[in-house]
Amino acid sequence: MALLEASGISKIFGRLTALNGAELVVAEHEFHGLIGPNGSGKSTLMKCIAGAEVPTAGKVMFAGRDITSAPPSERARAGMSLKFQITSVLPALTLYDNVLLALQAQTSLPSLLFSRTRGVLHDRVMAMLEQFRLVDRASDAASALSHGQQQWLEIAMALAPEPRLLLLDEPTGGMSLEERRVTGELLQPIKQRCSLVIVEHDLDFIRDICDRLTVLDQGSVLDCGTVRHIQASPRVQEVYLRRA
Amino acid sequence: MTETTPTALRLADRKSRTRRWPLLPVMELAVLAIGALLPLVLQDYLTVYATRVLILCLFALSFDLVWGYAGIMSFGQAVFFGSAGYGVALLARDLGLTSMLIVLPAGLLIGFTFALLLGGFLLLGRHPSSVIFVSLGTLTGSYAFDRLARGWYYLGGQNGIPSIPAMSIGSYEWDEGPGFYYLALGILLVVYIICRFLVRSQFGLALAGLRENEQRIAFFGYRAQRLKAIIFSFAGAIAGLAGSLYAFHEGFVWPNMLGVVMSTQVVLYVLFGGPGTLIGAVIGTVVIEAVSFWLSNSYQDIWPIILGVLLLLVILFRPAGLVSLVLSERERVGEFGRPPGDRHGPA
Numbered sequence A: 001m002a003l004l005e006a007s008g009i010s011k012i013f014g015r016l017t018a019l020n021g022a023e024l025v026v027a028e029h030e031f032h033g034l035i036g037p038n039g040s041g042k043s044t045l046m047k048c049i050a051g052a053e054v055p056t057a058g059k060v061m062f063a064g065r066d067i068t069s070a071p072p073s074e075r076a077r078a079g080m081s082l083k084f085q086i087t088s089v090l091p092a093l094t095l096y097d098n099v100l101l102a103l104q105a106q107t108s109l110p111s112l113l114f115s116r117t118r119g120v121l122h123d124r125v126m127a128m129l130e131q132f133r134l135v136d137r138a139s140d141a142a143s144a145l146s147h148g149q150q151q152w153l154e155i156a157m158a159l160a161p162e163p164r165l166l167l168l169d170e171p172t173g174g175m176s177l178e179e180r181r182v183t184g185e186l187l188q189p190i191k192q193r194c195s196l197v198i199v200e201h202d203l204d205f206i207r208d209i210c211d212r213l214t215v216l217d218q219g220s221v222l223d224c225g226t227v228r229h230i231q232a233s234p235r236v237q238e239v240y241l242r243r244a
Numbered sequence B: 001m002t003e004t005t006p007t008a009l010r011l012a013d014r015k016s017r018t019r020r021w022p023l024l025p026v027m028e029l030a031v032l033a034i035g036a037l038l039p040l041v042l043q044d045y046l047t048v049y050a051t052r053v054l055i056l057c058l059f060a061l062s063f064d065l066v067w068g069y070a071g072i073m074s075f076g077q078a079v080f081f082g083s084a085g086y087g088v089a090l091l092a093r094d095l096g097l098t099s100m101l102i103v104l105p106a107g108l109l110i111g112f113t114f115a116l117l118l119g120g121f122l123l124l125g126r127h128p129s130s131v132i133f134v135s136l137g138t139l140t141g142s143y144a145f146d147r148l149a150r151g152w153y154y155l156g157g158q159n160g161i162p163s164i165p166a167m168s169i170g171s172y173e174w175d176e177g178p179g180f181y182y183l184a185l186g187i188l189l190v191v192y193i194i195c196r197f198l199v200r201s202q203f204g205l206a207l208a209g210l211r212e213n214e215q216r217i218a219f220f221g222y223r224a225q226r227l228k229a230i231i232f233s234f235a236g237a238i239a240g241l242a243g244s245l246y247a248f249h250e251g252f253v254w255p256n257m258l259g260v261v262m263s264t265q266v267v268l269y270v271l272f273g274g275p276g277t278l279i280g281a282v283i284g285t286v287v288i289e290a291v292s293f294w295l296s297n298s299y300q301d302i303w304p305i306i307l308g309v310l311l312l313l314v315i316l317f318r319p320a321g322l323v324s325l326v327l328s329e330r331e332r333v334g335e336f337g338r339p340p341g342d343r344h345g346p347a
Helices: A042-050 A072-078 A093-104 A109-113 A117-129 A149-157 A176-190 A201-208 A228-232 A234-243 B008-017 B026-039 B046-067 B076-093 B100-123 B133-149 B178-199 B201-218 B224-250 B261-272 B277-298 B303-318 B331-334
Strands: A004-013 A016-026 A033-037 A057-062 A080-083 A164-167 A195-199 A212-217 A220-226 B167-169 B172-174
Touching: A004 A042, A016 A033, A016 A042, A016 A057, A016 A109, A016 A212, A033 A042, A033 A201, A033 B133, A033 B331, A042 A057, A042 A080, A042 A149, A042 A164, A042 A195, A057 B224, A072 A080, A072 A149, A072 B201, A093 A117, A093 A228, A093 B172, A109 B008, A109 B201, A117 A149, A117 B076, A149 A164, A149 A176, A176 B046, A201 B026, A212 A228, A212 A234, A220 A228, A220 B167, A228 A234, B026 B046, B026 B178, B046 B076, B046 B178, B046 B201, B046 B224, B046 B277, B076 B100, B076 B133, B076 B224, B076 B261, B100 B133, B133 B261, B178 B201, B178 B224, B201 B224, B261 B303, B277 B303
Parallel strands: A016 A220, A033 A195, A033 A212, A080 A164, A164 A195
Antiparallel strands: A004 A016, A004 A057, A212 A220, B167 B172
């Protein structure tokens, strides 16, 4: 059974149809890339899946449960995690506290009040910071990080609660070539732990890490399949050549 | 780019050891020491005034919790302050209940209940409430309660409820003066310590997340609106406690205690002192009240204008309040976890 199944997703903003019956199916431990030209509806589809937008029509099933109209907090509790397109780390907090904030989200209220899980979560916070090469900045405010490091911190925060599905919206946006390469390296080990849906413009990056791709164009799915299948798809080539 | 090295933890340790010692606890202890010694040097009538200021500090703490920590702009904090004041005044007038073991918990409960009702209505909708919606909703609540009190004969109308008997414990009566001062100081200290514990706990970290980016933390799984309603109700309880103390200290309650003026006054206390620090709320209240007292004696006609200009200057040039002259942003925000080797955190 697929972990995520979004079917017939439409989203209309006033007179603009951003999505028109889009489909997305993601299996357990699959890395799935969402590509397409600017304005094709990638980020909107991601938002409909994460709960930032409610689709005008269609259904989102996650782990066998209909979450189409569930609020973001319930989706997160079901095992879905999102990294926003625009970096949204909490700049005034330290890196340590940013990750702790993400990790403790499902702690009960009495435990939060009496800080009962602070000690238990400490090792996981440090492990996450170490995995994303940020451990020596643990006590610094997140605002002191470079843009690339903020992106890594945000991925670490999204990954910290050990989600079943991680949604990454343009994780390498604004990064240098070297930072993109390292980001690819950082994402590879998570394959054993969760599935991934990634929106990205850098086709080389997405080709290297994804198992399957879905190509969107004008709010609809143009093609879907393995990386090799998409590379050979005349319809996809036509769209990209047309845009170029 | 940052690389992970085997010595990374030692680097973190070395970095933390070079940090400055925290100034916040020093400031808190200094304020407490001054507060404890004040009645020894003040004339009696000034001790009475200082007691009123301490009670207003307690009220300011309640607003600091909702605005400074949770980012909820409440322009109706006086609803909980005043309704508790009226509630305990009625208990004393109609039922003869003046024991502090009854009236103070009653005030706390009244503040909590009204905040829960208003907060539930304003904060627990299907979609997250905007700052404007909550500000206007609380402001309207404050205005409505003020009008209700003014028009309701049972509550004394425009004149309020005068001649409230003194609060008591056993056969001892808490009259104005050093005794009431130290009672108010003791209660303020206990509430301050509880608030300090709360805002530096993991719950406090969730509040910081709420204030910084409510939408973001919802995507982590936080039920942000529920968190807001909880802190709003808790702060309402503190405002209620302050209102009940105020009623017994002043000996009467009147509609202004519930209204927009009182609600705005507490906003100014906190903005002036520095939101999100607790001690800023206390310092802001003390400074505004002390300057008002001095100006009203020295410049009887124009003192509100001078005070207004002073407030504007601080808010314009020191948006983080007076405490930001001494405390760094790092210390004002605080730390909630403790990376290895960090001898100072959590603050």
